[in-house]
Amino acid sequence: MVRVAIAGASGYTGFELIRILSQHPQAELNMITSRGQAGQRLDAFYPAFRGHCSLTFEYPDPDKLASEADLVFTALPHQAAMDLVPELLKRNLKVVDLSADYRFRDAGVYESWYQKHKTPELLPGAIYGLPELYREHIKTARLVGNPGCYPTSIILATAPLLSKALIDPGTLIADSKSGVSGAGRGASLGVHFCEVNEGFKAYKVGEHRHTPEIEQELSFLAGQKINITFTPHLVPMTRGILSTVYSSLQDGVTPAMVDEAFHSFYANAPFVRLCGSKAFPDTLQVRGSNYCDLGWRVDERTRRVVVVSVIDNLTRGASGQAVCNMNLMSGLPEESGLDTAPWQP
Amino acid sequence: MVRVAIAGASGYTGFELIRILSQHPQAELNMITSRGQAGQRLDAFYPAFRGHCSLTFEYPDPDKLASEADLVFTALPHQAAMDLVPELLKRNLKVVDLSADYRFRDAGVYESWYQKHKTPELLPGAIYGLPELYREHIKTARLVGNPGCYPTSIILATAPLLSKALIDPGTLIADSKSGVSGAGRGASLGVHFCEVNEGFKAYKVGEHRHTPEIEQELSFLAGQKINITFTPHLVPMTRGILSTVYSSLQDGVTPAMVDEAFHSFYANAPFVRLCGSKAFPDTLQVRGSNYCDLGWRVDERTRRVVVVSVIDNLTRGASGQAVCNMNLMSGLPEESGLDTAPWQP
Amino acid sequence: MVRVAIAGASGYTGFELIRILSQHPQAELNMITSRGQAGQRLDAFYPAFRGHCSLTFEYPDPDKLASEADLVFTALPHQAAMDLVPELLKRNLKVVDLSADYRFRDAGVYESWYQKHKTPELLPGAIYGLPELYREHIKTARLVGNPGCYPTSIILATAPLLSKALIDPGTLIADSKSGVSGAGRGASLGVHFCEVNEGFKAYKVGEHRHTPEIEQELSFLAGQKINITFTPHLVPMTRGILSTVYSSLQDGVTPAMVDEAFHSFYANAPFVRLCGSKAFPDTLQVRGSNYCDLGWRVDERTRRVVVVSVIDNLTRGASGQAVCNMNLMSGLPEESGLDTAPWQP
Amino acid sequence: MVRVAIAGASGYTGFELIRILSQHPQAELNMITSRGQAGQRLDAFYPAFRGHCSLTFEYPDPDKLASEADLVFTALPHQAAMDLVPELLKRNLKVVDLSADYRFRDAGVYESWYQKHKTPELLPGAIYGLPELYREHIKTARLVGNPGCYPTSIILATAPLLSKALIDPGTLIADSKSGVSGAGRGASLGVHFCEVNEGFKAYKVGEHRHTPEIEQELSFLAGQKINITFTPHLVPMTRGILSTVYSSLQDGVTPAMVDEAFHSFYANAPFVRLCGSKAFPDTLQVRGSNYCDLGWRVDERTRRVVVVSVIDNLTRGASGQAVCNMNLMSGLPEESGLDTAPWQP
Structure with missing residues (x-):
């Protein structure tokens, strides 16, 4: 004990x-x-x-x-x-x-x-x-x-791709959306029910303090300095973060290689669940749990891979x-x- | 097992x-x-x-x-x-x-x-x-x-008062409010997000099928046939029921007798928590649990007792x-x- | 101008x-x-x-x-x-x-x-x-x-019945539910999104300051001093109040007399809309407007009339x-x- | 008339x-x-x-x-x-x-x-x-x-940049978030209150039918064929779309040039309101109106411009x-x- x-x-x-x-x-x-x-x-x-x-x-x-x-x-x-x-x-x-x-x-x-x-x-x-x-x-x-909550969601979405060098690290963009509990329990106009409810907004665009934390870990994984574009948004719900992470594939990378990267990287991770290619998770399916659920899709038209990760921000x-x-x-x-x-x- | x-x-x-x-x-x-x-x-x-x-x-x-x-x-x-x-x-x-x-x-x-x-x-x-x-x-x-979900919330709010004969059974009114999951998972216009969100309404006023179930149990507790006025309402949230139950005190009943009735009735009930007199529960505090939390207040001006009960309707x-x-x-x-x-x- | x-x-x-x-x-x-x-x-x-x-x-x-x-x-x-x-x-x-x-x-x-x-x-x-x-x-x-917002919703629901003396004024109970904007724009824990969202509660039970305002007007209409039981609740939505008002009919009063009372009292009121008997309004249908919509039902089993009124609390x-x-x-x-x-x- | x-x-x-x-x-x-x-x-x-x-x-x-x-x-x-x-x-x-x-x-x-x-x-x-x-x-x-609703929000966010050739059209990514009314009034499990409320998800990733409509107009503006990465998401609210649009600046483009592009392009547009550089709109501020409000920021570290647009999807x-x-x-x-x-x- x-x-x-x-x-x-x-x-x-x-x-x-x-x-x-x-x-x-x-x-x-x-x-x-x-x-x-x-x-x-x-x-x-x-x-x-x-x-x-x-x-x-x-x-x-x-x-x-x-x-x-x-x-x-x-x-x-x-x-x-x-x-x-x-x-x-x-x-x-x-x-x-x-x-x-x-x-x-x-x-x-x-x-x-x-x-x-x-x-x-x-x-x-x-x-x-x-x-x-x-x-x-x-x-x-x-x-x-x-x-941090955002870094957890973004690093887990990106680590397999970077560790296998499947993407161009200079092209990483993370568009994240968080429930309101991420702002903490302190009272302020910014978390007033009527100011948040039925609205959606971006905040701290290009200046959120989770940026260097994300970059530290992604750079370490990539073995080179990475700058990422990171945009947080506020969702009118209590719990949950969804991050949509965009990057360009390196030449020659196939969808199968992307799939394999996720499956091998998380082979022994009890708290990561893979929805697989072209199946995408909802924050509801991890609420109150320690899971990170991941889905992804390679867009052949633009040669980008889109990864979606969901976590409960408080758990x-x-x-x-x-x-x-x-x-x-x-x-x-x-x-x-x-x-x-x-x-x- | x-x-x-x-x-x-x-x-x-x-x-x-x-x-x-x-x-x-x-x-x-x-x-x-x-x-x-x-x-x-x-x-x-x-x-x-x-x-x-x-x-x-x-x-x-x-x-x-x-x-x-x-x-x-x-x-x-x-x-x-x-x-x-x-x-x-x-x-x-x-x-x-x-x-x-x-x-x-x-x-x-x-x-x-x-x-x-x-x-x-x-x-x-x-x-x-x-x-x-x-x-x-x-x-x-x-x-x-x-x-049923409504009967659970209403019977638990009323049983101590009826079993000690502290109230006039003919004066019982239950005003209940339920989250949307009570309507089940079937798709219909009535549970469409945009029809429910940001709105509040009463429904099946005077004709909800939980009425006879409530009356059966309250009548049994009172030892006489009781007719209750029961009005369900729909709250734009997923889980939770709050029932506000009104009745008139019998002559001579004091607030202390009401307190005592609740405490003795639920002395050995692990899933009933008493907020006590003049303290009232929020459905949030029982979400996902099997608790029924109860608060009440005697209004000396009108000689009524108001009981508020909360449960998670699905749990x-x-x-x-x-x-x-x-x-x-x-x-x-x-x-x-x-x-x-x-x-x- | x-x-x-x-x-x-x-x-x-x-x-x-x-x-x-x-x-x-x-x-x-x-x-x-x-x-x-x-x-x-x-x-x-x-x-x-x-x-x-x-x-x-x-x-x-x-x-x-x-x-x-x-x-x-x-x-x-x-x-x-x-x-x-x-x-x-x-x-x-x-x-x-x-x-x-x-x-x-x-x-x-x-x-x-x-x-x-x-x-x-x-x-x-x-x-x-x-x-x-x-x-x-x-x-x-x-x-x-x-x-006040609550008094508006309750007085309009009750005035026709009192002015025609169709109900026993001693039996009036108003169970009201308000959106969060009623609490004003000041920041406090009580209006924090995560404290309000997905929860429902009663507050100031038996002690809300709108009580004497309601009683002043209802007493004036009835021509006698009235004490009412009034319970406000907080709904996780921004705008809207719904009041459910209960009272006992006087002997001999019929549903038709109740209908007639509403129709004649509001014959020339451009901002009161009558849903009629057994049809009940939703706060959504008056949002952003100056309307008060009213529905009612006589419950012959209990000889009570239930009136439901909705308004936009800010409008x-x-x-x-x-x-x-x-x-x-x-x-x-x-x-x-x-x-x-x-x-x- | x-x-x-x-x-x-x-x-x-x-x-x-x-x-x-x-x-x-x-x-x-x-x-x-x-x-x-x-x-x-x-x-x-x-x-x-x-x-x-x-x-x-x-x-x-x-x-x-x-x-x-x-x-x-x-x-x-x-x-x-x-x-x-x-x-x-x-x-x-x-x-x-x-x-x-x-x-x-x-x-x-x-x-x-x-x-x-x-x-x-x-x-x-x-x-x-x-x-x-x-x-x-x-x-x-x-x-x-x-x-379409998404195209409106994305094209208005992008047109000034493309028409002045300030960005690389091959780098465009639009991450959009819509309220539930965008799905229409038909009943289905996908719009059931309890399936949508308190959750956030991406859908039709890489295959939404608004993609070719967006590309038609952006290509016309750019004078060349553009492929865009477009990801729609569902927000648990009734009305509103926010699009976050990312692209890489052409060499030599300065923040002032970006500002000027927006101001000149919308000089005579009564329904476009510019929040300006580093100020970002909330969907709440356009609800029920025909406005499109726009904010943007040049991120010098990554040489990208991030544009945020909000509209009411139904208006x-x-x-x-x-x-x-x-x-x-x-x-x-x-x-x-x-x-x-x-x-x-």
């Missing part, structure tokens, strides 16, 4: 962690923290959890966390994570950090898109927590930078993937606690 | 049964039937289930069902259930029937709201599957008539309750397979 | 006023104010209005308002209206106030549900702006208290009705500027 | 035509037809229209149409239009056809994506009804092929544009009857 805690548990990713951990057969959630809600019972704050979790929010004291847990999920805003994570590592805790603070190999890249990094010395030891790419490294990691795009990383870091089966069926309808 | 089958598995309640049973630790789903989909793999028909259920829809042959299962869920339309259920009982199978065909004590009532009953002789032995009212009877039943209002009944009929813990947290957000 | 201004134009009712006035053939919108947005162009703040209104938000200076307008719509929060309205009246302006500050005949009632009234001396001269009840008084009024429940009042106060046809068809789908 | 009729008025584009025409100051809607609803009053079929249109659906008799109207909107399915349109032209009627039957210059292209064309001889005289491209031709046309993408074409064909001002503000929120 792994003893775990969540620092910053009052937001949506914190809640999703609690939901998953409350049904995990080999993890024991012992402590949840929130500066704003300290002293408040979770099930008063969030009545859905009555009967599932009787914890009370506490102040994020590192010593208390170290006494209660072997592994801590830090579900804090960017920058706040950098303050707590080093304290946890010092106390010999394992950490899965859901912020962007430990996702980058190069502190300079982080700093040009976010802010000054306080602990750049920790970056070389931090593993990017995408199991399909770094499963073996994660197993021995003490600090995992849990991937695979954040908390489910974090639990998957916990499983790997703790010697548990990858799917432990994550094997319930998606929610539909 | 209970061996089970589902007859009529291609609709929403069938799907919800598969979802729950796929994660049930003590049940084994061995067969699913559908006349329309026979021969089709479930996970081709419904990609969400890839990796969770590898069954193929079969033709509903009673002998085959008897060889594969100890208990059958019949998730068929009214009238179709009456054809299959007797065949299953003859073969010594236990049955949880999700249609209205075995919910009525009096065939005459059924016939005046539905159609001619083909097997009225089975009605005396059929138990109305609301565990909070009939737990002990269900444990030994061979045929359970699983309650507590149909398939979750059916699994709960299976648990009781099979000597399993009431909560087995139903103990995951609600889905939120 | 009536010259008008809007004080407090940056919220949803302000926007709705601008939308309607921008297409009104006999009104000229000359000034819009907002303390928070003063100096900002409307069409920068709200791009939908590009090409329809080139005004800039100004500070709410009474002298400036008096120089630009003959009539002012005050779309301010409760209490803020009381500061500005007297200044406008002093300057000989007509006022339609959309807050609750001038809806009550009795300052004591206002004060027991809201706060201290600053100008109780204005209340006797203020007219409650429901044209179906007070058309002739509105025509000569200088100050109109524009009705008929606020800004459309305000423009209708402006029309009447200005000698214009009641329907001027309000005769576009509802928005569907 | 132009006398008009609608053939095939029972679907969503028919309804939207009726809505717009009911408030058009210079058009008189004299006849609506529907084979399925002939004999039924419009306002019984569609209660929203009570008080706005008292017509009854009639059988589509060409002689009757010719006696009632000067111009007919044919809002029929593909193929059905080909049967009626020639009959109308023979009787000297002007026609705006909302199907795909008269959008193609080359019958062969039509036939390879749709079916055999019955009247290819009419194609040379048919004008593609996009006013920003063909305003002068439309003014004298007798038959206008009203553009600008179908019926509003059809009325605009009627205006031009009838010598009326382009904006007549189309100058109401968008619907928000």
Whole structure:
């Protein structure tokens, strides 16, 4: 039984962690923290959890966390994570950090898109927590930078093609669409029901901070520096991300080679499901689950391949993937606690 | 391990049964039937289930069902259930029937709201599957008539008040609101996205067929014939029912007596959660779960009590309750397979 | 051409006023104010209005308002209206106030549900702006208290029955359901898309501040003091209110008498449409319009009548009705500027 | 006053035509037809229209149409239009056809994506009804092929760039997202509320029939054959299309040149509104209107330009544009009857 805690548990990713951990057969959630809600019972704050979790929010004291847990999920805003994570590592805790603070190999890249990094010395030891790419490294990691939601959906859609060099890396365009929960639980006009409902829009076109994270991983896969065009959009629904990824095939690449690349790359990936060529997934079919479902089509007229990936942004795009990383870091089966069926309808 | 089958598995309640049973630790789903989909793999028909259920829809042959299962869920339309259920009982199978065909004590009532009953002789032995009212009877039943979604929400909101005779039974009014999945999976203009979205309406005002079912149970609880005014409405959301139930207090009844009635009636009900007086539930907090959450308020100005109940219409209002009944009929813990947290957000 | 201004134009009712006035053939919108947005162009703040209104938000200076307008719509929060309205009246302006500050005949009632009234001396001269009840008084009024959204829907559903004494006034129950725009444009967790979407809840049960407003008007119609049970609910949609109103018929009242009461009461009401007995409206069929559509059914079993009313909460429940009042106060046809068809789908 | 009729008025584009025409100051809607609803009053079929249109659906008799109207909107399915349109032209009627039957210059292209064309001889005289491209031709046309919804959004986003040769036409990718009303009013599982709500998906990837229509017009603008990659997606909302169009800039093209291209191309287009560079529109801001709002951004890192366009698929993408074409064909001002503000929120 792994003893775990969540620092910053009052937001949506914190809640999703609690939901998953409350049904995990080999993890024991012992402590949840929130500066704003300290002293408040979770099930008063969030009545859905009555009967599932009787914890009370506490102040994020590192010593208390170290006494209660072997592994801590830090579900804090960017920058706040950098303050707590080093304290946890010092106390010999394992950490899965859901912020962007430990996702980058190069502190300079982080700093040009976010802010000054306080602990750049920790970056070389931090593993990017995408199991399909770094499963073996994660197993021995003490600090995992849990991937962003958009990057998860885009990297999984692209990795097989890049790793087999089937596409021209300079032609990559990712058009992504996310449900509103990706914006977090904070109140603002931008998430007001009447401002979002029955509307669809693009946002942060050409300047979203997930761009360098996507480029870091795609460049690593391709063995060369890649610049991608990435456009996020907001969908009037609560959960789900769909990314449509476009690229041009290299000369001589056939549809069969594309099919084979996906099937071989994900041969042992329990959380990637392939719809296959010319069959495309709906975000509904992965809701509440850790799956990434993929479909693709080669368009011979334009010599492009279109890949569509879907994930649940709160599960695979954040908390489910974090639990998957916990499983790997703790010697548990990858799917432990994550094997319930998606929610539909 | 209970061996089970589902007859009529291609609709929403069938799907919800598969979802729950796929994660049930003590049940084994061995067969699913559908006349329309026979021969089709479930996970081709419904990609969400890839990796969770590898069954193929079969033709509903009673002998085959008897060889594969100890208990059958019949998730068929009214009238179709009456054809299959007797065949299953003859073969010594236990049955949880999700249609209205075995919910009525009096065939005459059924016939005046539905159609001619083909097997009225089975009605005396059929138990109305609301565990909070009939737990002990269900444990030994061979045929359970699983309650309707609206009746579940309304009876649970009213039972404590009637059983303690705190209200005037002649004043009961139930104003209910349901998500669209209650209408089933069949295509029709009435469930077209653009006809439902961004609109709200009442329907079948004063003539919904759940009325006699509600009245049967409330009359039984009150020990007298009750007529209720029941108005269903359609909410532009997928899952959930909220019922607001109004009645006049008997003379001398105090708010504390109302509180006490709820707390004592549900003292041992694992799936009823009490928000308490002046705190009211949201359907979101029970989504995907078997809970019924209840809140109430005594209005001293009008001497009425207002009770608000919420359920997930597909889970507590149909398939979750059916699994709960299976648990009781099979000597399993009431909560087995139903103990995951609600889905939120 | 009536010259008008809007004080407090940056919220949803302000926007709705601008939308309607921008297409009104006999009104000229000359000034819009907002303390928070003063100096900002409307069409920068709200791009939908590009090409329809080139005004800039100004500070709410009474002298400036008096120089630009003959009539002012005050779309301010409760209490803020009381500061500005007297200044406008002093300057000989007509006022339609959309807050609750001038809806009550009795300052004591206002004060027991809201706060201290600053100008109780204005209340006797203020007219409650429901044209179906007070058309002739509105025509000569200088100050109109524009009705609340819930009261509009409930009073119109009930007035014919009370005015003909067909029902027992002590049995009235109004179960109302509103879209989210009724909560206004301010950001809060309660209107966060993910907290509202796919959920349904009751709120302020037995304590909503529209209760005394409803009771004032129904009591006046009935000629006796009425207490009503009123329960508001939140629907996951942007616009629309549906109220389901229950009451017990007096002895001897027939369905035909009920029908006749509705038809005669609304014989000359251009904005009330009768669906008739046993036909019920959907909020979609009045969206974006000033209509109130009504359906009803007498339930002989329980001797109750159920009335269903639908309005658009922003149009008929606020800004459309305000423009209708402006029309009447200005000698214009009641329907001027309000005769576009509802928005569907 | 132009006398008009609608053939095939029972679907969503028919309804939207009726809505717009009911408030058009210079058009008189004299006849609506529907084979399925002939004999039924419009306002019984569609209660929203009570008080706005008292017509009854009639059988589509060409002689009757010719006696009632000067111009007919044919809002029929593909193929059905080909049967009626020639009959109308023979009787000297002007026609705006909302199907795909008269959008193609080359019958062969039509036939390879749709079916055999019955009247290819009419194609040379048919004008593609996009006013920003063909305003002068439309003014004298007798038959206008009203553009498809996706093509309208994509062509308007791309025309300025192609007409000034600022982009490489071989790099065009259009990623489009549509509300559900684009699928029409017919009942099917694909538009069932519970199948669409809370989900997002791509469909007909690489094979949507609007592809050749887009390519016809873009090729014409570019003066060379263009193949485009076009991916439509379904958004869980009723109205609206957003297209995100990607292309690579030609060498030497600067952001200022891109800005200038948009501003000059649309200098005299009353229904195109430019958000400008780095400002992007939301579908909400054009709902219910004939506007196309455009935003764009040059990404210097990748030398691509991203253009985002939004329209209301039923108004600008179908019926509003059809009325605009009627205006031009009838010598009326382009904006007549189309100058109401968008619907928000």
